[in-house]
Amino acid sequence: MKKTIIALIFSLLFVANSFLATAAVRLPSILGSHMVLQQNSEVKLWGWCGPAEKIAIKTSWDTITYKTSGNSGARWIQKIKTPPAGGPYTITINESTVLEDVLIGENWVCSGQSNMEWSGDQGLKQCLDEMPNATNQKIRLFYVSKSTSEYPQDNCEGSWKVCSPEEMKHFSAVGYFFGKKLQQELNIPVGLINSNWGGTAAEVWTPKDEVENDAELSKAAKKIGALDWWPNLPGYAFNAMINPITNFGIAGVIWYQGESNSGTASTYKPLMTKMITSWRKAWQKEFPFYFVQIAPFSGYSNENVCALLRESQTSCLTIPKTGMAVIPDLVDDLKNIHPINKIDVAARLANIALTETYGKTGLSYKSPMYIGMKNEKEKIRISFENADNGLIAKDKVITDVYIAGEDRQFQPALAKIDGSSLVVWNKTIKAPVAVRFGFSNTAIPNLFSKEGLPVNLFRTDNWEVDTSPVKK
Numbered sequence: 068m069k070k071t072i073i074a075l076i077f078s079l080l081f082v083a084n085s086f087l088a089t090a091a092v093r094l095p096s097i098l099g100s101h102m103v104l105q106q107n108s109e110v111k112l113w114g115w116c117g118p119a120e121k122i123a124i125k126t127s128w129d130t131i132t133y134k135t136s137g138n139s140g141a142r143w144i145q146k147i148k149t150p151p152a153g154g155p156y157t158i159t160i161n162e163s164t165v166l167e168d169v170l171i172g173e174n175w176v177c178s179g180q181s182n183m184e185w186s187g188d189q190g191l192k193q194c195l196d197e198m199p200n201a202t203n204q205k206i207r208l209f210y211v212s213k214s215t216s217e218y219p220q221d222n223c224e225g226s227w228k229v230c231s232p233e234e235m236k237h238f239s240a241v242g243y244f245f246g247k248k249l250q251q252e253l254n255i256p257v258g259l260i261n262s263n264w265g266g267t268a269a270e271v272w273t274p275k276d277e278v279e280n281d282a283e284l285s286k287a288a289k290k291i292g293a294l295d296w297w298p299n300l301p302g303y304a305f306n307a308m309i310n311p312i313t314n315f316g317i318a319g320v321i322w323y324q325g326e327s328n329s330g331t332a333s334t335y336k337p338l339m340t341k342m343i344t345s346w347r348k349a350w351q352k353e354f355p356f357y358f359v360q361i362a363p364f365s366g367y368s369n370e371n372v373c374a375l376l377r378e379s380q381t382s383c384l385t386i387p388k389t390g391m392a393v394i395p396d397l398v399d400d401l402k403n404i405h406p407i408n409k410i411d412v413a414a415r416l417a418n419i420a421l422t423e424t425y426g427k428t429g430l431s432y433k434s435p436m437y438i439g440m441k442n443e444k445e446k447i448r449i450s451f452e453n454a455d456n457g458l459i460a461k462d463k464v465i466t467d468v469y470i471a472g473e474d475r476q477f478q479p480a481l482a483k484i485d486g487s488s489l490v491v492w493n494k495t496i497k498a499p500v501a502v503r504f505g506f507s508n509t510a511i512p513n514l515f516s517k518e519g520l521p522v523n524l525f526r527t528d529n530w531e532v533d534t535s536p537v538k539k
Contacts, residue, residue: 092116092143092164097315100167101227103207103258105174105316106152112160113144113314127156128171144314152255168229170207172256173249174317175420177242178272178309179324180297181265182359185405186243187236193410194240201235201243205250208238211262214307215298219274223311227258239263241323241359244413245420252421260317262308266297268327269335272309273342275302284338287331310349319355319424320346321416325376326361326404332375336382343386357390357419358383359412360523363509365401369534373508377524381436390419393434395511396521415520431518435487437525440502446492447499449527454487456517465489467512469503472496475530477503489514501528508537 094114104110112124116137124133128150135145154170177183187194212224228234235243239261250257264271270278270288278284278301291299298304328335343356360380367373384391392415397408406412418432435454440447447470451458470480470493480502482491491502505512505524514522 092120092122092161094160094164095222095311095314096225097209097223097260097312098166099227100169101207101229102166102209103170103172103174103227103256104149105318106149106171106255108316109146109148110316111144111146111314112158113142115141116143117141121161123161125159127158128153149316152253154256170205170256170258172205172258173253174258174260174315175242175246175249176260176262176309176312176317176320177239177245178262178320179322179359180263180267180327182326182361182405183239183241183321183323184261184263184265185409186238186240189405191240191407191409193407194236194243197243198232198236201230201232203230203247203250205256206230206243206246207256207258208234208243209258209260210238211260211308211312213264215300215303216307217303219306219310221311223308240409241413241416242321244410245321245417248414248417249420249425252417252427253425260312260315262312263323264297264304264308266294266327267304267324268299269324269338269342270301270328271298271304272324273301273338274305274345275300277341277345278302278338281337281341283334284341287334287338290331291327305345309346313346313349317350317352317354319357319420321420322356322358323412324358325380326364329361329367329372329376330369332372332379335376335379339380339383340386343389353388355388355390355420355424356386357392357416357423359392359394359416362398362404362406363395363401363507363511364404365509366404367508367537369536371507371532371534374506374510374524375532375534378506378526381523381525388423390416390423390432391434392416392419393521393523395505395524396515398511401509401511431516431520434520435516435522437504437523437527440527442499443490445494445497445499446490447502447527448485449489449491449502449504449525451487451489451522453520454516454522457487458484458489458522459515459517460484461513461515465512465514467505467507467510469506470496470499471501471503471528472498473500475501475528477501484514501526501530503528506532 421427433453469477
């Protein structure tokens, strides 16, 4: 009897092992038919299978058979080489799993809060007008479903879709128009991964340890209010909506976020530094990260918090491989925190990418930025970079310029353009020491580069800024 039981146990173990060794290969949702794989690179394919199960991968663009096997955790991963942009191709895994209509091109992650999320679903006229023109086999869309987790996840809900009017309607407007411009200018397939959530602060997209192990960031994170519509805990969106796609090859990230961090502008630069660094570490790639500076808005509860956040965003340009689209001129309603012009926002992001990432020339993509001041008796001369061809004002009087003396009381200033610099004065201030430009929640200045890009807000001082409650 004892021998019979032992034999039965060994028999069951053999059957179990045989079953596990031939378990069906499973893939994460980011790997599927209709996807775009990053061109001219070594990309990862990965998934789950039986422990020690042999995996054989074949692609229709070459004759190589890639071989690997599952580990003791029932996982497998294999790098494969991709050709230049093209397709469609097929990928066959163990003969039983076939990924069809795979393109090779450029992938970009589109992330942030509601201004990145906004789409035709919110009634954006630009999206609805674009729908009849949105059928494009060379643009592929992946929408990461909203989800949170206390711990990093290895899969998310979503699937690749060929761009069509209906799919485009649900997709990020900024993301779609950015991808469309890249696809047209580069004439290659473009994959867009939509991972965003309206209302979320940047802490939610940053790994929890990066926030909680920093005293200042941890203190700032505790100021994020809890609401029913979006998560507020550090790392919760990163764990569920970014970590699952970090094995997937990308060209870069575009980001539109910041409104929900307007109350903690002083920590936004170190927070973004940690977020961007942690994303690059997770992807194991120093990819470009291009972002939109938030727009003027009259609905903030405290004075100047929008200006301070925009100032912090400007300081983020010292992070390597970053770029910023400046957009106050694209606002048509200061009472709407969601400016409806998404096409031009996307075009400014795309021009950054086309120039900095893809080497295109002749595109204007950098707004004039303050670099220094010089006292000239009763006036101050302001110098800019990115204004080599000079400045222009769209009205006779240059708006939103203020000047102060030693008393730190800012007064409206007169200003005139002198080539690529700005001369500022107020006749009542005989010894001016500081200038502020566009530095408020609602300023929409009228000063531009000759190429038509708005001059970025600035202040020459480091004095305390009024953030008292807005008077109703």
